[in-house]
Amino acid sequence: MTRFARRSAHSQPVTSVSEAGNGAAPVKVKAGRHREASLYHALAGAGAGDGRTLNELRAAALEVYESSELPVWRRSGFWTTTLQSLELDSLTLDGPQERAERGAMGVVPAIVGRAIPDRRRAGRIVQAGGEVVHVELDPALAAAGVILCSLEEAFEEHRELVAPWYSKRLTIDRHKLEAANAALWTGGVFLHVPAGLVVENPFEIVYAIDRPGVAQYGRTLIVGAPQSDFRVHEHDLAEDFSEYPEDGRQALHAGALELYLQDGARCRMAQVQDWGRGEVYDVSTRFVAVGRDAYCHWLPALLGGHLVRQHLELAVTAPGGDMAFRGLLFTEESEHLDVFAVDLHETGPSGGDVHWRGAATGESRASFEGLIQIDPGAQQTHTYLQFHSMMLSPKARLDAIPSVLVSADDVSASHGGTVGELDETAIFYMQTRGLDRPAAVRVIIEGFFEPLIAELQDEPLEELVRAKIAAKLASAREDIEAYATSR
Amino acid sequence: MADLEIKNLHVRTEDREILRGVDLEINRGEIHALMGPNGSGKSTLANTLLGHPSYEITEGTITFKGEDITEAEPHDRAKAGLFLAFQYPVSIPGVSVANFLRMAINAKREEPIQVKEFRTQLQHAIDLLDVDRAFTSRHLNDGFSGGEKKRAEILQMAMLAPDIAILDETDSGLDIDALRTVAEGVQRLHDEQGLGALIITHYQRILHYVKPEFVHILMDGRIVLEGGVELVERLEREGYDQIRQEVGALAAGDVGV
Numbered sequence: 132m133t134r135f136a137r138r139s140a141h142s143q144p145v146t147s148v149s150e151a152g153n154g155a156a157p158v159k160v161k162a163g164r165h166r167e168a169s170l171y172h173a174l175a176g177a178g179a180g181d182g183r184t185l186n187e188l189r190a191a192a193l194e195v196y197e198s199s200e201l202p203v204w205r206r207s208g209f210w211t212t213t214l215q216s217l218e219l220d221s222l223t224l225d226g227p228q229e230r231a232e233r234g235a236m237g238v239v240p241a242i243v244g245r246a247i248p249d250r251r252r253a254g255r256i257v258q259a260g261g262e263v264v265h266v267e268l269d270p271a272l273a274a275a276g277v278i279l280c281s282l283e284e285a286f287e288e289h290r291e292l293v294a295p296w297y298s299k300r301l302t303i304d305r306h307k308l309e310a311a312n313a314a315l316w317t318g319g320v321f322l323h324v325p326a327g328l329v330v331e332n333p334f335e336i337v338y339a340i341d342r343p344g345v346a347q348y349g350r351t352l353i354v355g356a357p358q359s360d361f362r363v364h365e366h367d368l369a370e371d372f373s374e375y376p377e378d379g380r381q382a383l384h385a386g387a388l389e390l391y392l393q394d395g396a397r398c399r400m401a402q403v404q405d406w407g408r409g410e411v412y413d414v415s416t417r418f419v420a421v422g423r424d425a426y427c428h429w430l431p432a433l434l435g436g437h438l439v440r441q442h443l444e445l446a447v448t449a450p451g452g453d454m455a456f457r458g459l460l461f462t463e464e465s466e467h468l469d470v471f472a473v474d475l476h477e478t479g480p481s482g483g484d485v486h487w488r489g490a491a492t493g494e495s496r497a498s499f500e501g502l503i504q505i506d507p508g509a510q511q512t513h514t515y516l517q518f519h520s521m522m523l524s525p526k527a528r529l530d531a532i533p534s535v536l537v538s539a540d541d542v543s544a545s546h547g548g549t550v551g552e553l554d555e556t557a558i559f560y561m562q563t564r565g566l567d568r569p570a571a572v573r574v575i576i577e578g579f580f581e582p583l584i585a586e587l588q589d590e591p592l593e594e595l596v597r598a599k600i601a602a603k604l605a606s607a608r609e610d611i612e613a614y615a616t617s618r
Numbered sequence: 619m620a621d622l623e624i625k626n627l628h629v630r631t632e633d634r635e636i637l638r639g640v641d642l643e644i645n646r647g648e649i650h651a652l653m654g655p656n657g658s659g660k661s662t663l664a665n666t667l668l669g670h671p672s673y674e675i676t677e678g679t680i681t682f683k684g685e686d687i688t689e690a691e692p693h694d695r696a697k698a699g700l701f702l703a704f705q706y707p708v709s710i711p712g713v714s715v716a717n718f719l720r721m722a723i724n725a726k727r728e729e730p731i732q733v734k735e736f737r738t739q740l741q742h743a744i745d746l747l748d749v750d751r752a753f754t755s756r757h758l759n760d761g762f763s764g765g766e767k768k769r770a771e772i773l774q775m776a777m778l779a780p781d782i783a784i785l786d787e788t789d790s791g792l793d794i795d796a797l798r799t800v801a802e803g804v805q806r807l808h809d810e811q812g813l814g815a816l817i818i819t820h821y822q823r824i825l826h827y828v829k830p831e832f833v834h835i836l837m838d839g840r841i842v843l844e845g846g847v848e849l850v851e852r853l854e855r856e857g858y859d860q861i862r863q864e865v866g867a868l869a870a871g872d873v874g875v
Contacts, residue, residue, distance in 0.1 A: 555671070560708040562692035563668045563701070564718070564774060565725035574721065578712025578757075 171204070171471040173504050174418060174444055178389075179313065180298035185286055192303040192313035202306035202414075204440065204469065210498055210530065212440050212469040214308070217412050222346035222383055225260030226317050233342075239265045240341035242370045246405075247337065250591040253361070254279045254322075255335040260345050261317040275328055282319025282350050292323050296354050300418050300446075301389050308385040308414045312348045316387075319350035322363070324396075326356040333362035333589065338386065340369040343409060344378040349386040355396035355425075363390070364592060365402040372409030382406075386415035392425040394449070399428040401587055405435040405599060408464075416442040421481075423449035430457040430587060433468060434599050444473040447481035447512075458487040459583050459596075462495035462527070463603050469498050476505045476512040479539065483514030488580055490520065491527035492607035500532040503546065507538040516546040521579050523553070523611050551579065553615050572611060573604050619684060621645045621814065622667075622700075622782050627678035629659075629666050636662040638839035639678070646781050646814040649804075651825055651850065653818075654836035655858045660818045661705060663836070664786040668692050668702045683781075697726050701780035703771040705787040709759035715770060716740065716754040719777050726778070743776040747803050765796035772803045779807075782814040789824035801827030822854050837862060 179188055201214040223229055230236045240259050254268035256279055263281035278289055285293045303313035320336050338349045353363060365388075372380060384406070392398055406413060413436045421427050429445055445456045454474075462468050474483045483503070491497050501516045518531040533546040553575060561571035580600060587593050604611070620643035629637040636659045644650055654660050666673045667680060669692040680688045687695055710718060719740065724730045744751060749769050759767050768788050775783050785804065789797055805828050807813040817828060825847070833850055835843040837858075842865040843849065853861065 554708070557708045557710060559668075559670055559692060560704060561710070561718075561722075563696050563704075564722040564778065565693050565696040566721060567691070567693045567725070570721070570725065574710065574713055574718070578710055581712030 171442075171500055171502065173473040173475050173502060174300060174302060174416075174442075175446070175473075175475055175477075175504060175506070178298045178300040179303040180296070180301075185297065188298060188303060189314050192310045193315075195304040195310035196307055196314050199307040199310065202308065210469075212438070212467065214412065214414065214438070217383065217438075218379075218381055219346065219383065221379060222344055222381065224315060224317060225262070225342070225345040225347065227262045230260055230262050235259070235341065236262065237264050240339045240370060242341065242368055243337055243339055246368050247335070247366050248591045248595055251332045253277070253330050253332040253334045255337065256281070256320050257337040257339060258318045258320065258347070258349060259339045259341050260347055263318040263320075269332075272328075272330060276325035277328065277330070278321065278323040279334060280321055282321045282352055283317065285321035285352070289321070289323070292354065293321060293352065296389070296391055297352060299389065299391070300420055301387055301416060308383075309387070309416060311346070312350060312385045312387045316348040316350040320352070322351075322353040324355050324359040324361045327358045328356075328361070329359070330361040333364040333592075336363060336365045338365070338367045338384060340382045340384060340406070340411065342370065342375050342378050343372040343380050343382050346383040346385065349384060349388075349415075351386070351388040353388070353390040353398075355390070355392045355398050357394040357396060359393075360397040362589070363398060363400040364589075365400070367402070367404040367406060367413070369406045369409050369411050371407060381410045381412065384411065384413045384415065386413070386417070388415070388417040390417075390419045390427070392419070392421050392427055394423040395425055396422065397426045399588070400430070401589070401592060402431040403592070403595060403599070404431065404433050404439075406437070406439075407435060410437045412437060413439040413441070415440070417444070419445045419454075420448045421446065421452035421454050424451035425449075426453045428455045428457070428586070430459075430583065432596050432599075433458070433460040433470065434596075434603070435463070436466060436468070438467045440469040440471075442471045442473075444475060445483075446473075446475035446477060447483065448477050450478050450480060452478075453482040454484070455586075456483065456485040457583050457586055459580050460487070460489040460497055460499065461600060461603055462491045462493075462497045463607055464493040464495060466493075466495040466497075468496070470500065472499065472501045474501070474503045474514055474516060476509040476514065478506075479509040479542070480511035481509065483512070485514070485516040486583065487517070488519045488521075488583055489529055489531075490523055490576060490579070491529040492524045492603065492610055494524070494526040496528045498530045498532065500534070501546065502534050502536065503544045504536045505539050505542050505544055509539050510541040512539065512542040512544070514544050518548040519551065519579070520548070521551045521576065523576075523607065524614050553611075555615070558615075568612070569608055572615070573601060576600065576604055619681075621683055623679075623681040624667070625679050625681070627663070627666070627680065628676045629662055629673050630676055631662075631673060635676070636673075636839055637666070640836070640839070640841055642816075642834065642841065644782055644814050644816055647808070647812045648814050648832060649808055649828060649830045650816045650832040650834065651819065651830035652816055652834050652836055653820070653822075653850070653853060656820065658836045659839045660820075660836055661786055664702055664705075664784045664818055667784055668695055668700060693725070696778075696780075699781035701775050701778060701783040703768075703775060703783060703785040703788050705790065707759045707767040707771055709757070709762070711757050711760045713758050714755050715758050715773070718758045719754075719774060722774065722778055739777060743773050746776055746806055747773050748799050749773060764791040765793060768792055768796060768800050772800050776803065776807055779811055780813070782816070784816045784818065786818050787820060788817070789819050789821060797824060798827055800824075804828050822850050825850050835861065837865065
């Protein structure tokens with residue numbers, strides 16, 4: 132059976148964000164010209180890495196950075212993500228020298244130990260601020276050829292493994308913070324898993340912000356060589372800023388991650404993002420390329436941040452690639468979360484399966500835009516996108532915007548979703564078993580997320596995500612109760 | 619004083635009065651059947667006894683083990699030892715039967731139950747109800763057949779060991795095998811643990827497998843007839859209409875018309 136869907140078409144937006152492609156001069160638009168709706172676009176093409184050296188790429192990105200305004204993403208009428216409240220000039224890069232001056236050089240922030248369960252792992256790399264402060268790798272894996280080090284070091288020690296992949300699919304000029312990342316990143320993470328190697332335990336990548344006043348430009352490059360099989364867990368976290376009032380109140384994480392899975396490689400990648408209660412902005416782009424007969428299971432858990440915009444793109448780039456793109460999001464208080472998730476098929480046959488779930492409490496706002504894009508010639512692609520949301524507060528807002536761009540005729544692509552509220556009958560049912568109302572509500576919400584959490588297939592990580600969701604529910608308890616009983 | 623005492627219970631929903639003065643006493647170790655035609659108020663009574671928020675008690679009291687629970691929260695009634703097996707059990711996606719049972723048991727206890735003790739109890743209940751072990755790792759009632767849902771209700775009842783259980787039309791929609799399993803489960807909990815039960819049913823079928831000592835017939839929000847198991851047989855012979863005519867005449871006599 133063939134289903135053909137074409138549900139949206141791109142107009143040419145005019146925004147302050149440069150939409151120019153790689154290598155072209157960015158269009159500079161005056162601030163304030165944000166009148167038109169802008170559809171989010173897939174990267175869907177070559178990145179900036181075209182043979183230029185790292186320094187050349189940094190220089191090109193720096194030009195964009197210096198000549199562009201902080202971005203605003205606006206869709207007609209109902210959604211704007213603006214960084215105008217970010218005081219970028221007041222933030223520092225927090226590199227080794229700055230960290231040394233405050234006695235923090237090489238120090239793993241305490242929150243890393245508090246927030247991440249100690250468990251068996253293949254390796255761990257921790258970047259605090261602008262410095263990689265900790266690297267550990269199972270010696271047996273090092274002997275087998277695994278490389279886990281800072282990206283800076285990788286460019287010096289393993290250039291032949293890094294250069295062909297660096298920024299291969301990531302652009303550097305779509306907006307100021309993307310350019311800032313490409314121009315100014317320090318530290319960074321490089322993980323290379325050699326061909327045929329199967330690694331049971333996860334590689335942990337930690338981005339920690341331990342003080343306000345910091346702009347962290349995180350840069351991660353992961354390459355899975357043919358037939359490798361491994362897990363990656365990224366943790367994004369920040370200290371409680373209220374302990375450091377003298378350093379300001381804001382921080383920024385502008386991240387860029389690229390993961391390349393070569394022929395037959397398999398990776399399960401999870402990200403647990405919770406920047407805590409400080410005023411942390413997170414504007415990041417993550418791109419995963421699934422090669423021939425390769426497979427990726429990717430699950431970002433976006434669980435906190437003052438203002439977060441994530442461009443998450445999972446692309447099947449060669450025949451036989453398959454992927455499961457999962458995600459969960461939970462916003463609270465006055466948080467703002469803008470997720471753009473792309474399920475991109477550049478060739479067929481390929482498979483895709485996008486399944487996200489979200490909940491919002493307080494006065495938070497979250498938007499999930501999910502795009503299925505099937506390029507010309509990507510025949511025999513079969514993919515499905517679903518988003519389920521749970522309403523928990525009258526003042527919270529949670530939008531789901533699915534779209535499908537199909538340029539091949541022998542494919543199936545469709546989307547679906549649900550909007551749920553707390554089921555009073557289910558609450559009563561559980562109460563008759565002795566659970567009090569808050570416990571019953573927690574069971575419902577945890578059950579709502581559980582199908583995705585269980586897919587992590589990693590007990591410590593599952594427990595961590597469950598605990599974070601439980602903590603959010605506990606802090607929003609009165610709010611949820613007021614909403615439930617008002618109807 | 620009986621363990622569960624219902625006195626002059628009047629209950630209404632937004633639309634209308636459904637129970638119009640119900641009196642009922644149930645003790646641990648007693649099996650009662652509450653029968654009545656559709657719309658007589660059977661399910662309203664069941665839900666009201668556990669404190670469903672949609673039903674408003676306008677008059678009367680519910681006392682359990684000497685405590686007035688008329689206004690108590692549903693979970694407090696459950697902790698005190700009441701249980702309701704639902705006519706239409708609710709599915710709880712994402713929560714396995716075993717995990718839910720553990721939560722429910724722990725809600726009643728100070729200290730969480732030990733893994734080993736829980737397993738022993740669970741195995742006992744599984745044997746009692748003739749369910750597959752894999753059943754307990756499925757999400758509660760999610761995608762369950764009608765019979766599986768009712769078995770899951772009785773499994774929960776066995777694990778939570780209430781003093782008095784109300785079974786709201788647990789027999790409806792069950793094939794004969796499932797009905798027998800469920801009924802025998804109730805009977806064994808009664809025999810082994812001294813369970814008291816109020817079996818609410820429209821039909822007589824289940825009462826062939828669980829023998830009630832007390833039978834009450836509910837019509838139009840009142841208990842109109844009470845007796846022993848012979849009442850079930852009479853109902854089988856005569857049907858609700860005949861009884862309605864008879865008690866209708868009696869009621870008319872009551873008010874002197």
